[in-house]
Amino acid sequence: MATPAVEVRRLTKEFVDRRGHVVRAVDDVSLAVREGEFFALLGPSGCGKTTTLRAIAGFEDPTSGEVLLRGRPVQGVPPFHRPVNTVFQDYALFPHMTVRQNVMFGLRMARVAADEARRRADEALDLVHLPGVGERRPGQLSGGQRQRVALARALVNRPAVLLLDEPLGALDLKLRKAMQYELKQLQQQVGITFVYVTHDQEEALTMADRIAVMSAGKALQVGPPDAVYERPSSRFVADFIGETNFIDGVLEAREGALGIVRLADGRTLRAPLRDPDAAVAGAVAVAVRPEKIDLAPTSGPAAQARRDAAASGPTGGPDMRLSELRGRVVEAHYIGTDTRYRIDGGDGVALVVRVQNQLAGFEGMLPRGTEVVARWRVDHASVLA
Numbered sequence: 413m414a415t416p417a418v419e420v421r422r423l424t425k426e427f428v429d430r431r432g433h434v435v436r437a438v439d440d441v442s443l444a445v446r447e448g449e450f451f452a453l454l455g456p457s458g459c460g461k462t463t464t465l466r467a468i469a470g471f472e473d474p475t476s477g478e479v480l481l482r483g484r485p486v487q488g489v490p491p492f493h494r495p496v497n498t499v500f501q502d503y504a505l506f507p508h509m510t511v512r513q514n515v516m517f518g519l520r521m522a523r524v525a526a527d528e529a530r531r532r533a534d535e536a537l538d539l540v541h542l543p544g545v546g547e548r549r550p551g552q553l554s555g556g557q558r559q560r561v562a563l564a565r566a567l568v569n570r571p572a573v574l575l576l577d578e579p580l581g582a583l584d585l586k587l588r589k590a591m592q593y594e595l596k597q598l599q600q601q602v603g604i605t606f607v608y609v610t611h612d613q614e615e616a617l618t619m620a621d622r623i624a625v626m627s628a629g630k631a632l633q634v635g636p637p638d639a640v641y642e643r644p645s646s647r648f649v650a651d652f653i654g655e656t657n658f659i660d661g662v663l664e665a666r667e668g669a670l671g672i673v674r675l676a677d678g679r680t681l682r683a684p685l686r687d688p689d690a691a692v693a694g695a696v697a698v699a700v701r702p703e704k705i706d707l708a709p710t711s712g713p714a715a716q717a718r719r720d721a722a723a724s725g726p727t728g729g730p731d732m733r734l735s736e737l738r739g740r741v742v743e744a745h746y747i748g749t750d751t752r753y754r755i756d757g758g759d760g761v762a763l764v765v766r767v768q769n770q771l772a773g774f775e776g777m778l779p780r781g782t783e784v785v786a787r788w789r790v791d792h793a794s795v796l797a
């Protein structure tokens with residue numbers, strides 16, 4: 413495998429707070445970020461994202477473990493001698509300097525001649541779609557424009573790696589969406605490796621090539637967006653990214669890659685075992701996303717129509733690739749694109765189901781009280797400890 417652009421090996425960082433207590437901000441984290449990759453560190457507040465980024469940048473010394481940049485250990489190398497630049501959430505622009513002076517600043521510090529620095533600064537401002545504002549001061553720009561200046565300043569000396577700490581956090585939702593798209597385009601255009609910190613799961617899913625999901629100082633799972641969404645390896649990841657139903661039970665047996673889970677009332681469900689910690693006879697949950705579940709009424713004309721369709725189909729008989737749970741609709745909310753149902757599956761089993769509204773208006777909705785069968789593909793669920 414090619415040398416990673418950034419490698420973090422068993423990084424641990426402890427702080428001592430004011431009362432003398434040791435806080436382990438990062439706990440034995442290992443990551444390898446590929447050259448040219450858009451890599452997201454995703455997790456809730458306080459999980460150690462910023463500390464990890466600061467250790468890569470050289471603003472924090474690891475308590476143990478090491479950071480390698482393009483295969484080279486950088487222990488003791490100060491931030492400005494590392495081939496990385498950082499974009500902070502608050503932009504950290506110099507208010508008394510013009511935009512161009514802000515962007516040129518690093519180049520001037522590196523003793524690049526004034527003409528050359530000016531030319532490259534203007535190039536960088538073009539790159540972030542901000543031509544012609546070089547003479548203004550940051551205070552005369554909008555939030556989104558200031559964000560672009562911060563980016564231009566970080567890009568101007570073409571670092572190997574750009575570290576971004578919630579760079580869009582200060583922007584309103586609409587501007588953030590637009591900037592997400594622009595940033596992604598820019599990253600592909602310049603081909604610089606991005607390590608991007610966010611607590612916004614949607615942002616990570618839409619922008620990143622791969623995501624590391626962090627919790628309490630640990631990197632719980634690393635993978636492409638669809639892998640962490642579709643095949644979460646822990647309850648935390650399943651819960652943090654998107655919405656998930658958890659059906660509690662006991663792992664009765666393993667059947668190859670599948671786990672057989674017995675629910676409290678004796679029913680069983682099968683699903684792929686994702687969590688290496690799930691032990692036979694241990695408490696587990698079957699996790700399944702609301703949009704993976706299909707609902708069929710068990711009586712009435714709709715049910716008859718479905719039975720007729722199934723009888724004329726090529727297979728017939730119960731489909732072993734499907735899981736089924738019977739229940740009753742207790743809530744049905746029309747939300748435009750989807751209808752969101754709450755299903756009472758009996759014995760403490762509750763499901764949220766999202767069904768796309770293919771029919772107009774309320775026409776296709778199942779009313780409250782309808783007896784239903786909830787079905788999903790066995791491989792669309794996960795057994796998690």
Ligand SMILES: Nc1ncnc2c1ncn2[C@@H]1O[C@H](COP(=O)(O)OP(=O)(O)OP(=O)(O)O)[C@@H](O)[C@H]1O
Pocket residue numbers: 427428429435436437438455456457458459460461462463464611
């Ligand atoms: N200098 C410090 N001294 C003491 N504790 C610290 C210090 N810096 C960070 N911490 C603690 O380390 C933990 C991780 O902090 P960090 O800033 O890395 O979290 P984060 O994931 O970036 O959170 P957020 O999303 O809120 O920015 C937190 O509990 C934080 O309080």
Ligand SMILES: [Mg+2]
Pocket residue numbers: 461462463
């Ligand atoms: Mg942070």
